[in-house]
Amino acid sequence: MGKKARLPSVTKRMDDESDAKKFQFVFYCDCCGQGYRSAPIRFSVAGTSDHIENFTAAQKLIYEAEYEDAYERGNRNALITFKPCEVCRRRVCEDCTDGQEFDHICSDCRAKQ
Numbered sequence: 723m724g725k726k727a728r729l730p731s732v733t734k735r736m737d738d739e740s741d742a743k744k745f746q747f748v749f750y751c752d753c754c755g756q757g758y759r760s761a762p763i764r765f766s767v768a769g770t771s772d773h774i775e776n777f778t779a780a781q782k783l784i785y786e787a788e789y790e791d792a793y794e795r796g797n798r799n800a801l802i803t804f805k806p807c808e809v810c811r812r813r814v815c816e817d818c819t820d821g822q823e824f825d826h827i828c829s830d831c832r833a834k835q
């Protein structure tokens with residue numbers, strides 16, 4: 723199967739909360755660990771089974787494709803939610819930069835200045 727290489731998560735820590743019925747991901751601020759949970763996306767052909775292992779081959783293929791799409795969408799939103807700190811380049815939330823548009827520096831780096 724020609725599978726696309728998955729992009730790395732925008733943030734260092736990411737949890738996959740996807741199951742047999744939906745796709746959902748949680749991204750965590752690199753500085754304070756605050757989580758951003760992506761909007762759940764329903765698996766389009768979710769059946770009665772709660773176990774991916776019980777899917778038909780066709781369901782599994784669709785599941786994989788939709789999983790990749792949902793992950794990319796979540797990752798894109800994380801890109802907007804967590805902006806890079808100008809000093810350490812980690813992806814940090816608005817709270818960590820005090821909502822400043824300029825001097826976008828995380829609280830860890832500000833403390834060191």
Ligand SMILES: [Zn+2]
Binds near residue numbers: 752754755756815
């Ligand atoms: Zn933060």
Ligand SMILES: [Zn+2]
Binds near residue numbers: 831
């Ligand atoms: Zn920083």
